[in-house]
Amino acid sequence: MSPAPAALPSDTAAFQALERHQHRREQAIPTLTVLAGPPGAAMSLWRRWLESRGQGWCVSLASHEAEALRDWGAFLFRTRNLEADAANVLGAAAGLAQGALFSQLKGKTAHERDLLLQELFPAIPGTDAASVCRCLLQPGAAPSWNALLTACEQNPLRAFAAVHALIPPGEAPALLLAGTGAEWLAQAARAAARMCDTVSALAAALCVDGQAVDVYLQGPESQGRALLREGLLALKTxxxxxxxxxxxxxxxxxxxxxxxxxxxxxxxxxxxxxxxxxxxxxxxxxxxxxxxxxxxxxxxxxxxxxxxxxxALPATRGLFELNQRTGFRINHRPVEVDLLSRPLKVAIEIDGYYHFQTPDAYRRDRRKDLALQKHGYLVLRFLADDVVARLEEIRDTVLEVVSLRHNAAGRLPPNGEDAHGGD
Known part of the structure; x- marks a missing residue:
């Protein structure tokens, strides 16, 4: 049986601690929040605090900054108009009013747009800032995190700093790194320290079990351990x-x-x-x-x-949608799935006993399974009774399948939410 977990302290006490961390960030002091306890409680606290600030956030299971920043960047591209952000920064450097350059660019041909931008790019201080703005605004560009990395010579921390600088204060998404064990924590703490050093305004947190924290803190003193001690918030049991x-x-x-x-x-x-x-x-x-x-x-x-x-779990946060149509039909009827993950191509069906009471019901489900499989979906079927009475088995099966799909894809996709919709 798993050990008894930690529970949230009162919202008032926890929020006060998180506000103290945020105050340090606003003073340009690199600060890392460490939520030591069970993942659901930690994520719930982090989410509710950020919602109180109107700030979006994403979850990454990575322990190295390159992968974590890729997740952060992918979330950023999904939830912000970075082209508008770049245009506002470039326009401000050239003395234009907020939003003026972005409006001008919309009405120009690719050639006119290119001529205007070439006149303005020299106004931006800093090589990386200019490169990122160029990447986001050039005619015909298809901006992506990979494109930003290329613009910054494949240096993820430089790309991170440059794109973060485009976003108005308080509007950049927060980042939660979630994992288990002392080995993961040692790597994640080093990565988080480098990210916080690069951009002190980053609202970053680690979500990890308390036992891993105890083991990690027994090691020799380092920047990662110092940040962890300063930002540690232990969750009650x-x-x-x-x-x-x-x-x-x-x-x-x-x-x-x-x-x-x-x-x-x-x-x-x-x-x-x-x-x-x-x-x-x-x-x-x-x-x-x-x-x-x-x-x-x-x-x-x-x-x-x-x-x-x-x-509510880091590994599956934002991956599944409830009662979703797949986009294809069987016998002219749209196919709907109980829990659907389009990114991972996983379909979860929750069955009652009536699903097996007649041959027609059985055949109907098998036709649906076959149609999903033809479209690349892995189908998981669970009894509704088991979801309640045999939860651990169901949970572990889903997490195993999600891990296998991630591995097959070669990396972890970002999970997140938009608040508005050396060791």
């Missing part, structure tokens, strides 16, 4: 017994049958909203046992819970 009482308060009767699932939720530090959805799913599961006609509701609640749980 909530035992599985407390979660048992929580779901009982939601009307669940047989909590003994759910002991392993509750231990898993405790170890993950499942946030409040996930625990509530689990309790509702468990309650509907019991109702479906007594009243078979309630099975459809039980399945829906299991879907909602699993979706929320996966979104």
């Amino acid at each position: 909530v035992p599985p017994e407390a979660l048992k009482k929580r779901v009982e308060a939601l009307g669940v009767q047989d909590t003994e049958a759910l002991s392993q699932s509750l231990s898993r939720l405790a170890a993950d530090g499942a946030p409040e909203e996930v625990l509530t959805l689990y309790g509702e799913a468990a309650r509907e599961r019991e109702a479906a046992t007594a009243q078979p006609g309630a099975e459809g509701q039980a399945r829906s609640e299991a879907e909602r819970f699993l979706s929320a749980l996966l979104d």
Whole structure:
């Protein structure tokens, strides 16, 4: 059984600590927040604090700055108009009003645009800043993180500093590095120290288990360890017994049958909203046992819970969408999947017992599976009952498949959220 995890301190105390960290960043002091505890609790705290500031954020499972900054950059390209940011910086350097250059560029031909930009580029101080603006604004350019790296001689820290400087203060996304174990932490702490040194305004955090922190801090003094000590925020422990009482308060009767699932939720530090959805799913599961006609509701609640749980874990954050159409049809009818990951081509279906009650229902599901497989999807089917009663098995299966798909793709895709929609 997993060890008892940590629980969030009060929001007031935790937010005060995070605000102190942010104040140091605003004074140009490199600062790293370290959330030592279960991943769900750490991510929930980080998310809620950033939402209170109106700031977006992304999660990376990387332990080296090149991969972490690639994830950060990919998230940035998805959530900001970097062309407008570059135009505003270039225009300001040339003495133009905010937004004026971007508006001018929209109405020009590629040739006219090129002539105007060539006149303005010398106004930008700094080689990397000019190179990044050129990369983002040149006619016919297809901006990407790889293109920015090329513009900065394949140096990720230089590209990071240059593109971060384009974004107005407080609007650049925060970065959360999440992992487990002392070895991961040693690498991630070094990478985070270099990133914070490069851009002291970066709101960066590490999410890692407390045991790894204890082991890491026993090593020789270094910049990474100094940053970690200064930014350490230990999360308190909530035992599985407390979660048992929580779901009982939601009307669940047989909590003994759910002991392993509750231990898993405790170890993950499942946030409040996930625990509530689990309790509702468990309650509907019991109702479906007594009243078979309630099975459809039980399945829906299991879907909602699993979706929320996966979104609360670093490895699956933002990867799955609930009740999504695939874009193709079977017999002229759109195909919808309970939990769909388009980036990884994984489809999760939550089945009730009625899925197996008739030959037609069985055949229908097999046709759907075949159609998904033809379109490159790996299909996972779980019983709604198992999502509640055998959660750890379901969770571990999904995480294993996600890891395999990542490995097949050759790297980890970025996970994130837009707040507005030497050791």
